[in-house]
Every structure is written in structure tokens, then in C-alpha cells.
Amino acid sequence: MTAEVILNHRAMDDRRALVLLASCAVLVLLCLLALRLGYRPVSWADLARALTAYDPTDPDQIVIRELRLPRLAGALLSGAGLGIAGALIQGMTRNPLADPGLLGINAGAAAGVIGATFLLGMGSPTQYVWTALGGGALGSALVFALGGGAQASPARLLLAGAAISAFFFAMIRGLVLMSRQSLETYRFWILGGFENVTAESLAALWPFFLAGALVALAAAALIDALALGEDTARGLGVNVGGAKLLAGLAIVLLASSTVALAGPIAFVGLIVPHMARAVVRNDMLWLAPCAGVFGAALMVLADLAGRSPLFGGTMQAGVLSALIGGPVLIWLVRRTGGRKL
Amino acid sequence: MVQDGTNCRLRAEAISVAYPGRAVLENLSLDIPDSKVTAIVGPNACGKSTLLRALARLTPVTAGQVSLDGHPIDRQRSRVVARQLAILPQSPLAPEGLTVLDLVRRGRTPHQSALRQWSRADSEAVERALDLTGLNDMSSRMLATLSGGQRQRAWIAMALAQDTDLLLLDEPTTYLDLPHQIELLALVRQLNRDTGRTVAMVLHDINLAARFADHMVALKGGRVRYQGAPSEVVTAKMMQDIFALPCTVIADPIHGHPHVIPA
Numbered sequence: 276m277t278a279e280v281i282l283n284h285r286a287m288d289d290r291r292a293l294v295l296l297a298s299c300a301v302l303v304l305l306c307l308l309a310l311r312l313g314y315r316p317v318s319w320a321d322l323a324r325a326l327t328a329y330d331p332t333d334p335d336q337i338v339i340r341e342l343r344l345p346r347l348a349g350a351l352l353s354g355a356g357l358g359i360a361g362a363l364i365q366g367m368t369r370n371p372l373a374d375p376g377l378l379g380i381n382a383g384a385a386a387g388v389i390g391a392t393f394l395l396g397m398g399s400p401t402q403y404v405w406t407a408l409g410g411g412a413l414g415s416a417l418v419f420a421l422g423g424g425a426q427a428s429p430a431r432l433l434l435a436g437a438a439i440s441a442f443f444f445a446m447i448r449g450l451v452l453m454s455r456q457s458l459e460t461y462r463f464w465i466l467g468g469f470e471n472v473t474a475e476s477l478a479a480l481w482p483f484f485l486a487g488a489l490v491a492l493a494a495a496a497l498i499d500a501l502a503l504g505e506d507t508a509r510g511l512g513v514n515v516g517g518a519k520l521l522a523g524l525a526i527v528l529l530a531s532s533t534v535a536l537a538g539p540i541a542f543v544g545l546i547v548p549h550m551a552r553a554v555v556r557n558d559m560l561w562l563a564p565c566a567g568v569f570g571a572a573l574m575v576l577a578d579l580a581g582r583s584p585l586f587g588g589t590m591q592a593g594v595l596s597a598l599i600g601g602p603v604l605i606w607l608v609r610r611t612g613g614r615k616l
Numbered sequence: 617m618v619q620d621g622t623n624c625r626l627r628a629e630a631i632s633v634a635y636p637g638r639a640v641l642e643n644l645s646l647d648i649p650d651s652k653v654t655a656i657v658g659p660n661a662c663g664k665s666t667l668l669r670a671l672a673r674l675t676p677v678t679a680g681q682v683s684l685d686g687h688p689i690d691r692q693r694s695r696v697v698a699r700q701l702a703i704l705p706q707s708p709l710a711p712e713g714l715t716v717l718d719l720v721r722r723g724r725t726p727h728q729s730a731l732r733q734w735s736r737a738d739s740e741a742v743e744r745a746l747d748l749t750g751l752n753d754m755s756s757r758m759l760a761t762l763s764g765g766q767r768q769r770a771w772i773a774m775a776l777a778q779d780t781d782l783l784l785l786d787e788p789t790t791y792l793d794l795p796h797q798i799e800l801l802a803l804v805r806q807l808n809r810d811t812g813r814t815v816a817m818v819l820h821d822i823n824l825a826a827r828f829a830d831h832m833v834a835l836k837g838g839r840v841r842y843q844g845a846p847s848e849v850v851t852a853k854m855m856q857d858i859f860a861l862p863c864t865v866i867a868d869p870i871h872g873h874p875h876v877i878p879a
């Protein structure tokens with residue numbers, strides 16, 4: 276009997292490892308496609324050369340190195356960041372509808388971008404990466420402070436997020452009305468996409484993604500305990516305030532970096548954790564990595580589809596991720612009768 | 617008072633607990649006898665849940681102290697306390713998509729850290745908890761598909777997996793029908809006999825408390841009014857003093873425990 280339980284558990288972990296491995300394989304495949312396909316399709320041979328023996332005079336290789344590679348890296352980091360952050364916030368708030376955007380991060384980052392263009396006249400994405408990152412961090416810090424800090428209850432936190440977001444967006448609308456240049460910047464930025472991802476912004480932001488992912492893994496077991504309710508978590512010896520701050524730090528690092536890199540991409544942080552949960556269930560140590568890989572795959576797929584002739588070659592990935600993710604979420608809801616949501 | 621010669625690892629020493637604008641416990645002292653089942657009873661809002669929560673360091677005391685092994689419990693590392701003392705809060709809620717095994721495994725949280733991941737000892741503690749609660753066959757079932765009684769047993773299994781000598785239960789029989797209440801309390805009784813665990817629980821039903829506890833504590837207005845063996849505590853006078861309920865107390869004809877028959 277006892278051996279059977281251990282076996283059940285091993286079988287589950289084996290299944291999880293298999294799912295993770297398989298989705299990594301799919302992700303690699305999608306990455307190769309994303310590098311090859313586009314307005315100017317590149318042969319496998321040229322792709323291999325561009326990656327291993329780069330020749331800066333070959334236009335095909337330049338397209339891969341200078342345009343598609345940063346774009347792909349942006350999609351991978353953003354998708355993974357939103358997936359992990361979404362899994363964390365849904366676990367921490369015990370709310371299956373929670374999304375990293377609810378913590379005021381997107382609103383703060385948007386305010387950062389508009390502030391930079393309107394007040395400082397910055398027009399290039401490389402310039403406003405930092406104001407977006409700072410704005411996102413500021414927005415979420417305000418939400419945590421208003422939500423009660425370490426004593427924050429999920430409901431208070433989400434309400435504070437709604438209030439801060441409403442405030443920032445009201446300010447943004449006012450500024451956008453007054454300045455045509457801000458409107459132009461904002462119009463593209465708010466949709467979310469990877470056109471503007473540059474080697475410089477990647478170099479600036481990847482350490483934040485890495486730190487966020489590491490903090491997420493360190494907080495995984497604590498969030499699992501928190502998901503059982505604060506009393507139970509305290510009974511299990513978890514420092515509830517500390518656990519929430521740690522989880523919040525991971526969410527802010529990942530979501531602010533994403534919004535700074537690619538703008539506010541809706542829906543990925545909400546939907547991807549549900550997809551991941553359907554296969555690896557509620558164990559954060561598995562759920563977070565799985566949501567990371569799924570999110571990256573969804574983002575690469577959305578970007579690939581957005582660049583296809585089907586959408587005129589220029590549809591923003593942030594629009595398509597919702598187009599692709601929406602039906603999947605509906606299917607998940609219908610399959611489980613909403614029980615898992 | 618607790619009979620001489622009984623050790624008490626967990627004690628409340630003149631504790632007071634106040635919520636804003638309202639004193640709940642006042643200068644209350646209580647020893648929880650080791651290796652016994654203690655039932656805490658009293659009318660609604662008498663502070664019995666607050667007392668249990670204070671004993672488990674879930675609710676901070678405003679005066680006095682709760683001590684575990686002679687040291688103030690709130691000065692000890694919470695994770696270390698969680699290896700000695702497990703508490704099951706009132707009607708806990710599990711997130712969706714959790715199996716019985718997933719839940720029970722979380723009881724091992726205080727034994728793990730970033731450096732010390734899942735071990736053989738963790739697996740064995742989880743096995744024991746599932747065995748003791750008879751949940752082996754259901755370990756891969758989703759919690760949402762279990763009956764109320766089975767779900768409550770799963771939560772107890774989680775607390776057992778914590779592998780502590782002290783187990784505190786806050787109204788573990790709430791929302792259960794009578795057969796499931798009996799089943800659950802019989803399980804608690806058996807756990808105490810088989811493993812020597814100290815149990816302290818808040819119960820509503822005086823008759824069930826008298827039947828399944830070794831030691832009873834009756835609270836009113838945030839103070840301990842009566843304590844001792846059920847046969848000493850459960851009397852018509854106590855029922856009048858504590859609950860203002862006129863009644864006759866007879867000896868249960870089968871088991872001999874005191875039995876309250878309201879007038």
C-alpha cells in the first residue's frame with residue numbers, strides 16, 4: 276500500500292518531467308521556425324550559418340542576427356516572465372482570475388513611458404525601457420503599500436491594484452490628449468509587441484528576468500503553503516508576511532521587465548497558468564517552470580502568426596496572444612465545468 | 617487543575633487577547649496535559665477558538681505568554697515550532713486542483729528548505745499520515761470530489777504529516793453529520809492512543825467532548841471556569857453556569873461518560 280503511494284507520486288513527477296521536456300522540444304521547434312520564416316524566408320543552411328559562423332555581409336544572415344534573434348529573445352523572455360508571474364500571483368492571491376497586470380505594474384509602466392515622452396521628450400524604446408521599468412516597480416510598490424504591506428489580504432491587494440491602475444490610466448489619457456507625440460508612442464506601445472526589442476534593451480533587462488525566476492523558485496514552496504490560507508501557512512511555520520513580499524518581488528521583477536521590454540501584453544499571465552495547471556497541477560515548483568515554457572511558446576507562436584501574411588505581416592503579438600489564448604481558456608473552462616477556475 | 621505528575625509542554629501563562637475595542641481573553645492560564653486529549657468547550661463567543669489560536673501562535677497575545685517547552689512560543693522560530701505543534705484552523709479552504717496526496721505532502725513544509733528538498737523521511741511521514749487516516753486508497757483523488765468527512769480527514773492527515781507531538785484542532789467536526797463527527801473523533805482518540813500525540817481541540821458538542829476527551833476545559837467570558845476529567849466537569853451546575861441551560865446529567869448507559877439531557 277505504502278509503496279503504491281510512493282509509486283503514484285513518482286509517476287506524477289515523471290509525467291510532469293515528460294510534459295516539461297516535451298514542451299521544451301516544441302518550444303525549440305517554434306524558435307527555429309520563428310528564425311526561418313518571415314517576410315524574407317531564410318534557408319536552413321543560412322540559419323545554421325548565421326548561428327554558428329556569422330557573416331555580417333550576407334543579408335539573409337543579417338536579418339536573422341539583427342532582426343529576428345532579438346525579437347525571438349524578447350518573445351521568449353516576455354512569455355516566460357508573464358507565465359511565471361501569473362502562476363505566482365494566482366497562487367498567492369488564491370484567485371484564478373488574478374493577472375500580473377492587476378498589481379498596477381502595467382499602469383505604472385505605461386505612466387513611465389508617457390512621462391518619458393511627454394516630459395523628457397524621449398522617443399526611442401531604448402530610452403524608455405528604464406522609465407517603464409521604474410514606473411512598473413513604483414506602481415506595484417504603491418499597490419502593496421495601499422494594500423496593507425505584509426498584512427495585505429488578496430482582496431485588498433486587488434482592490435488597491437484597481438485603484439492605482441485607474442489613477443495612472445486617467446493621468447495617461449490626459450497627457451495623451453495634450454501631446455500628439457505621446458499619443459503616437461503610446462498607441463504602439465500599449466498593444467504590446469516585439470518590433471522594438473533591441474540588443475541593448477535585452478542586455479539591460481535579462482538580469483532582472485533571471486533574478487525574478489530565481490526568486491520565484493525560492494518562493495515556490497512558500498506560495499504553495501500560502502495557497503492553503505494564511506492561518507494554515509502560519510501553522511506550517513511559514514512567515515506569511517515575508518513569503519508575500521518574496522512572491523511580490525518575483526512578480527514585480529518579472530512583470531515590470533516584461534512590460535519594459537515589450538509593452539503590456541494582455542491575457543498571457545492569466546491564461547498560461549491555467550494551461551500549465553491542467554497538466555502539472557498545483558505544485559508551484561513544477562507549475563512555475565511549466566508556465567514559463569508554455570508562456571514562451573505561446574508568445575513565440577503569437578509573434579510568428581502576427582508576422583505571417585494571414586495578418587498582413589504586422590499584427591502585434593499582444594493582440595494575437597489573446598486571440599490564440601482566448602479559445603484555449605474557453606475550452607479549459609468548458610472541459611472542467613469551471614471547477615478548476 | 618491538571619493532576620500532579622502530568623507534564624505539560626504547552627501552557628498559557630496569564631494571557632490576554634484583545635481585538636480592537638474588545639477583550640476576548642483575560643489573564644487566562646491553562647496547561648495542556650501531554651499525551652492526552654483535551655476538549656475546550658463553551659458558549660459562542662466565549663473565546664475558545666481565540667484561546668486555541670493563541671496556543672498555536674496564530675493570534676498574538678496582548679499580555680502574558682504562551683510557552684512551549686518552557687520558552688515563549690512567539691520567540692521561537694516559527695518553522696521550529698511547526699515541527700513540534702500542528703494546528704488545523706477552522707474550516708480551511710484548499711485551492712482547486714489538489715489531490716489528497718498533494719495536500720498531505722504540504723504538511724512537510726516545516727521540515728524542508730531551499731537546501732533540503734523532499735527526502736525519504738518526508739515520504740515516510742506522508743505514508744504514515746495516509747495510513748493512520750485510512751486515506752491510502754484515495755491519495756490520488758481530487759479533494760473537490762471527496763465528501764465532507766473524507767476532506768476533513770485529509771486535512772488531519774496533512775497536520776499528521778507535519779509529524780508533531782502536539783496537534784491542535786479548531787472545531788474539526790463543523791459541517792459534518794453525526795456519523796462523520798463520531799468517525800472523526802474516534803480517529804482523533806485512536807491517534808492519541810496509538811501515537812501518544814497530545815491533542816487539544818475546540819468542540820461544540822458537550823456530549824461528544826465528554827465521550828472522546830480525557831480532559832475538559834470549560835470557558836466563559838474569556839476565562840477558564842471549569843477543568844478536569846469529563847466526569848468532574850460535566851455537571852448540571854456547570855451547564856447552568858456556562859451555558860445557562862437547565863439540564864439533567866446522567867451516565868451514558870453504554871460507556872459511562874457523563875451525558876447531558878436538556879430539560
